[in-house]
Structure formats: structure tokens, C-alpha cells
Amino acid sequence: MKIDFLSKIISSYLAPAAQLLSSGHGLPSELAPVKSVAIIGAGAAGASTAYYLEQYLHEPYIPKHLQYNHAITIYELNERIGGRCAVYRVPGQTDKVVEAGASIFVKVNLNLMDAAKAFDLKLRKLDDEDLAIWDGQRFVYQDHPSRLWNIARALWRWGYAPFKVRGVVNKAVNNLLASYKTTEPFESVQAFASRFKLDKLVSVHSDRLLKDHGVHDSFSREIFEVASRVNYGSNLDEIHGLGGLVSMAADGAYQVVGGNFQIFEGMIANSHASVKLGTKIARITRFKEGGETKFEVTTTTGSKQTFDAIVLAAPLHLLGIDLSSLDLPPQPHVDYRTIHATFVKGRVNPSYFNWTSNAKLPTHILTVNSNTTEFTSLSVQTTLDTGETVTKLFSHAPIEDELLNRLYTTRTWVRRKAWQAYPKLKPMPTTADDLAALTPEEKQEVKEEQRSREAWGQVEVVPGVFYVNSFEPLISTMETETLAGKNTARLIRNRFLGYCPVPILQK
Structure with a gap:
């Protein structure tokens, strides 16, 4: 915009x-x-x-x-x-x-x-890279070269859920963009969130936000949660609604x-x-x-x-x-989420993904929240003249050599880095209606969290x-x-x- x-x-x-x-x-x-x-x-x-x-x-x-x-x-x-x-x-x-x-x-x-x-x-636009979603056993989604085919398949699998989510994402982004037009400084985060109508979005977990908008569970799990996992290392019941929506606002990267x-x-x-x-x-x-x-x-x-x-x-x-x-x-005690990034120069093993096609593997492989997935994402960062790639793996725990042995046929360089990448984006209920929907234990936790954050x-x-x-x-x-x-x-x-x-x- x-x-x-x-x-x-x-x-x-x-x-x-x-x-x-x-x-x-x-x-x-x-x-x-x-x-x-x-x-x-x-x-x-x-x-x-x-x-x-x-x-x-x-x-x-x-x-x-x-x-x-x-x-x-x-x-x-x-x-x-x-x-x-x-x-x-x-x-x-x-x-x-x-x-x-x-x-x-x-x-x-x-x-x-x-x-x-x-x-x-000089900027590089990331518009030539295909994406797939892995559930630990198979790809539940893959980009197709035809945009119309992708739309038709999305409608068949998730109905109108993508369009519902797009509307909510666009509204949140437009509210945030309104802050670029203001001349006033904000002395508190709460004043900023309230002024640009973001406070309601941070008052609930992303899973509840999606249910309130009638979004089907399959889309929430297979697309929305996949995005929040790769962007914030969080499942839908761990991240507030604004954080989840920002994860989906990746057009024109x-x-x-x-x-x-x-x-x-x-x-x-x-x-x-x-x-x-x-x-x-x-x-x-x-x-x-x-x-x-x-x-x-x-x-x-x-x-x-x-x-x-x-x-x-x-x-x-x-x-x-x-x-x-x-x-x-x-x-307040603000928890930061530790993300493990592993960089590998080598050749990805297609058989790990049960890949028998002659076509190359997808450039970005994201994962659903499942006991059978062993990492959060695997993305090709660059392809070298030798035919090797440099890939980046995100995970919640350090990736050991045993997994790398299965993920790669060869590897010539590995680097590991643990980041305290971002805070855990916890919901901050702000209205009486928000609090009324919680259990007594959740209400007490929220009140303590709010007191701490208000300070x-x-x-x-x-x-x-x-x-x-x-x-x-x-x-x-x-x-x-x-x-x-x-x-x-x-x-x-x-x-x-x-x-x-x-x-x-x-x-």
C-alpha cells in the first residue's frame, strides 16, 4: 500500500x-x-x-x-x-x-x-522460490507453477479460509500502516496499540482469533501455524493474534x-x-x-x-x-524464544522426503506442528557453482549430526548459531469481555502479566x-x-x- x-x-x-x-x-x-x-x-x-x-x-x-x-x-x-x-x-x-x-x-x-x-x-526480490509443507511423512502442500492451479487447489482443500484470513491480515496491516501518518510520539506501548486498533489483536491467542473469524482448523494448522512457526517459533496457542497475522503478511519479500x-x-x-x-x-x-x-x-x-x-x-x-x-x-520478565539456526553447505538428500521425482526439491520446506517433524524449516539460501546448496535449518533444539546424516547426502561445511531471536508474544487481554472468557487460573495469570507490563x-x-x-x-x-x-x-x-x-x- x-x-x-x-x-x-x-x-x-x-x-x-x-x-x-x-x-x-x-x-x-x-x-x-x-x-x-x-x-x-x-x-x-x-x-x-x-x-x-x-x-x-x-x-x-x-x-x-x-x-x-x-x-x-x-x-x-x-x-x-x-x-x-x-x-x-x-x-x-x-x-x-x-x-x-x-x-x-x-x-x-x-x-x-x-x-x-x-x-x-541493491535489493533482491524473493519471488522465484517454491514452497512446500512437510508433515514428517509427506508433503501436504506444494506450490504449483500455475497461480490459477494453486488457487483452485486451495479452494478445494480449505474453502474460503484463505480469503477470510487475507481480509483480517490486510486490516491489521492497514492499521499498522496508519502509524506512518502520525506526527505524535507515544509515551507507552499501550497508547500506540490502542491508537492504531491493535490492542484487540494482542488480547487473544491466534487459534482463538481464527476460530472467531470462522477459519477452518485445517487451514489454521496447515498454513497459518506453519507461518507462525517459521517466523516466531510459535504454535497458534502460543502467540497472540497480531503476531500470527504478521507472520502471514509476507507478500513481496x-x-x-x-x-x-x-x-x-x-x-x-x-x-x-x-x-x-x-x-x-x-x-x-x-x-x-x-x-x-x-x-x-x-x-x-x-x-x-x-x-x-x-x-x-x-x-x-x-x-x-x-x-x-x-x-x-x-x-516484567519477558521470555525470549531461543531459535537454533543450522547452516549446511552440501547436498540435500531427496530420499529423506520420499522424493522420487526428477524435479529438484522445493526451495523452502516448512513443517506442521507434529511429533514426526524434526525441524521447523529448511530453506535454500544460495546455490553454488559446484551444484551444492547452502541451506538454513530452523529448529527448537540443536540439530545433531545424526539428523544431518539423514538429511544430506554430502556436506562440506556446517555452522550452528543459537539466537534469542524474539520475545514470546503472549496475549495481553485488555477488556472485561476478554477476561470473562478465561478460566480462573488464566485470569490470575493475565492479571499478573498485565500488572507487570503496565509497570x-x-x-x-x-x-x-x-x-x-x-x-x-x-x-x-x-x-x-x-x-x-x-x-x-x-x-x-x-x-x-x-x-x-x-x-x-x-x-
């Missing part, structure tokens, strides 16, 4: 008479204009926060007389930019890379598409040639931030200086630097930083400290990390000018 960006900047919005927070309240003395920002993490969240913050502090977003001198410093534990977006280079053909983490984005991911265009990155991480390298390069790779932070300390709140960042090597604001742009449980002096509010619902968790990844329990993708980064940049911008909507510029 093409977004029509609205009117150019209106000067009266840019120079409010008084400094105000987005709540309309004046800035207290401890919320003095920010002049320096430390961003902890150089993944999608951190890179996009820096990128949009740099834009929002200059013309045409604000006139020269309101601009402040500022500095952005990015700290990254690893020796690379990209966070959970990373690649492996193929031995012997280092010009070929395979995505080890976040693999694709889609045409409606406007921030990523715009950034790739701005940085002159793209990759950046050479690796998606280049988008975030480009964002950081264009932010003009000072980048400190391979740097571990020991602690962040809050203190007062001249009546203003400041933050001292101390690395494990003992170096120290003072900032006016802190952006936490990585999951809190991965930071390993002493934040005790910040007096953060009670934090951590703010993006600005304490004055001057922003947590970009607070959005992840709502939805976790590369694109939504950039939405969260843009929102955080808007909130920080309010530290400079008070309440001042970031305009949407006409293209």
Missing part, C-alpha cells in the same frame, strides 16, 4: 511559546534540553533511533534558530553493526552471504524500503544483496554518531549537575563519559549493565532514560524496531523543543 505523506512543515508548530511535554505539562528543571545522547546497542532499534534523531534535529524538521548542538554516541558490545541481523560468508565464495538472523522484509515495510533506497542498496545489516550501517553512518564497537558497559549512573540530571556511562575498561539522555536499544536481559542507580520501575509500559521509563525494545512484546520485526526507534527519536526531540510534533514531509 502506498502511503501519501501529508502536508509540509507548518511553522507555527515549530516554535511553541513554552517547553511542554507531550502530555501538555511544562518541563521541570531536571528535564532540561538534551545535548548529548548515549545509545546502547547498534542493532535495528539503536541504529534507527540515531538515524531519525539526527534528522529531527535539523532542517527541514526544525528551523535553524531552534536547533541545539548535540552529539550521539553509540555503544555496541559486538564488533559489528546490525544486532540480530547478521550474515555468514560462504567458504570459497565469500561474495555470497546467507542471512543468519533477520532474513527478509516486505514491500509494506516502508522505513526499511526507504532507507535501502536512500543508501543506494526482499533481501539486501550482501546482507540486510547494511541498512543499519547506513542509518548509523548518516546519523553522524560516534560509534564504539566492541565496547562493554559496566554501569550507568545518574547524578545531578547544576540542577540538571546527567548520566555517566562507565565501560569495563574504566573510560567514562557524561550524557543528558540514555537510550537502551537492546533487550534488557542481554545488556548485562549495572542500572541500579537509575531507579527503574519494576520490570514497564512507558518508553521513557524514568526521566531521560528511553527503552526502545519496550515495543517488542507487541510485535518484533526489523521494521517495527525502526518504528520504535522513530518514536523514541520524537520523544527525545521533545526534550529539545518541548511538545513539538515532528512533521511528515511531502515526497
Whole structure:
């Protein structure tokens, strides 16, 4: 869907008479204009926060007389930019890379598409790859070269279920796309979800959402759940409705040639931030200086630097930083799902799949939730001049050599990586009707979960400290990390000018 960006900047919005927070309240003395920002993490969240913050502090977003001198410093534990977006280079053909983490984005991911265009990155459209679904014994579905044949077969097997689901998916995507048109920052995830009508979708498991829309169980199990398994490692009774719908919204998939991480390298390069790779932070300390709140960042090597604001742009449980002096509010325990990725250079064994055809195996083999399936997905990443392929296997547990011996006739290179890839997208019932449908035990669990999440619902968790990844329990993708980064940049911008909507510029 093409977004029509609205009117150019209106000067009266840019120079409010008084400094105000987005709540309309004046800035207290401890919320003095920010002049320096430390961003902890150089993944999608951190890179996009820096990128949009740099834009929002200059013309045409604000006139020269309101601009402040500022500095952005990015700290990254690893020796690379990209966070959970990373690649492996193929031995012997280092010009070929395979995505080890976040693999694709889609045409409606406007921030990523715009950034790739701005940085002159070459995109590869993934539209020439066939798909099959394996139940552990046979293929229950295979793409056919004829689109009409695929539609006819889908109607025969699932009736109108695909069309029902497509309608629900499109509605959710359009609601999310509406957020690109807003100029307002959101101080809480709940406010964002409510504003764009996503709160109801996160209030129920995906299986219940599908039943409520009259979707047949066979389609739910053989298609919808297959998508949620490969995208979020979750079955339908483990993921909220929004997460499930996002799994199905994969029309027009793209990759950046050479690796998606280049988008975030480009964002950081264009932010003009000072980048400190391979740097571990020991602690962040809050203190007062001249009546203003400041933050001292101390690395494990003992170096120290003072900032006016802190952006936490990585999951809190991965930071390993002493934040005790910040007096953060009670934090919920957000479970992250561990996904095992196994990369194999070799030749897939057709007999494993009872494949006797002379045709090549499908490019993407996904699996249903069954005791007989031994992995979540197997996808060809690239085909080499030797005829070998590099495939990527996803699984919930490490894949041992015994299984590889059966899956491949030969293999010359194997790499294994375990990712804490994304949070478990648990439902968050929000209305009395939602709670009424639950058992007493479920109600108690939900109430405890909601109390915990409400305590951590703010993006600005304490004055001057922003947590970009607070959005992840709502939805976790590369694109939504950039939405969260843009929102955080808007909130920080309010530290400079008070309440001042970031305009949407006409293209």
C-alpha cells in the first residue's frame, strides 16, 4: 500500500511559546534540553533511533534558530553493526552471504524500503522460490507453477479460509500502516496499540482469533501455524493474534544483496554518531549537575563519559549493565524464544522426503506442528557453482549430526548459531469481555502479566532514560524496531523543543 505523506512543515508548530511535554505539562528543571545522547546497542532499534534523531534535529524538521548542538554516541558490545541481523560468508565464495538472523522484509515495510533506497542498496526480490509443507511423512502442500492451479487447489482443500484470513491480515496491516501518518510520539506501548486498533489483536491467542473469524482448523494448522512457526517459533496457542497475522503478511519479500545489516550501517553512518564497537558497559549512573540530571556511562575498561539522555536499544536481559542507580520501575520478565539456526553447505538428500521425482526439491520446506517433524524449516539460501546448496535449518533444539546424516547426502561445511531471536508474544487481554472468557487460573495469570507490563509500559521509563525494545512484546520485526526507534527519536526531540510534533514531509 502506498502511503501519501501529508502536508509540509507548518511553522507555527515549530516554535511553541513554552517547553511542554507531550502530555501538555511544562518541563521541570531536571528535564532540561538534551545535548548529548548515549545509545546502547547498534542493532535495528539503536541504529534507527540515531538515524531519525539526527534528522529531527535539523532542517527541514526544525528551523535553524531552534536547533541545539548535540552529539550521539553509540555503544555496541559486538564488533559489528546490525544486532540480530547478521550474515555468514560462504567458504570459497565469500561474495555470497546467507542471512543468519533477520532474513527478509516486505514491500509494506516502508522505513526499511526507504532507507535501502536512500543508501543506494541493491535489493533482491524473493519471488522465484517454491514452497512446500512437510508433515514428517509427506508433503501436504506444494506450490504449483500455475497461480490459477494453486488457487483452485486451495479452494478445494480449505474453502474460503484463505480469503477470510487475507481480509483480517490486510486490516491489521492497514492499521499498522496508519502509524506512518502520525506526527505524535507515544509515551507507552499501550497508547500506540490502542491508537492504531491493535490492542484487540494482542488480547487473544491466534487459534482463538481464527476460530472467531470462522477459519477452518485445517487451514489454521496447515498454513497459518506453519507461518507462525517459521517466523516466531510459535504454535497458534502460543502467540497472540497480531503476531500470527504478521507472520502471514509476507507478500513481496526482499533481501539486501550482501546482507540486510547494511541498512543499519547506513542509518548509523548518516546519523553522524560516534560509534564504539566492541565496547562493554559496566554501569550507568545518574547524578545531578547544576540542577540538571546527567548520566555517566562507565565501560569495563574504566573510560567514562557524561550524557543528558540514555537510550537502551537492546533487550534488557542481554545488556548485562549495572542500572541500579537509575531507579527503574519494576520490570516484567519477558521470555525470549531461543531459535537454533543450522547452516549446511552440501547436498540435500531427496530420499529423506520420499522424493522420487526428477524435479529438484522445493526451495523452502516448512513443517506442521507434529511429533514426526524434526525441524521447523529448511530453506535454500544460495546455490553454488559446484551444484551444492547452502541451506538454513530452523529448529527448537540443536540439530545433531545424526539428523544431518539423514538429511544430506554430502556436506562440506556446517555452522550452528543459537539466537534469542524474539520475545514470546503472549496475549495481553485488555477488556472485561476478554477476561470473562478465561478460566480462573488464566485470569490470575493475565492479571499478573498485565500488572507487570503496565509497570514497564512507558518508553521513557524514568526521566531521560528511553527503552526502545519496550515495543517488542507487541510485535518484533526489523521494521517495527525502526518504528520504535522513530518514536523514541520524537520523544527525545521533545526534550529539545518541548511538545513539538515532528512533521511528515511531502515526497
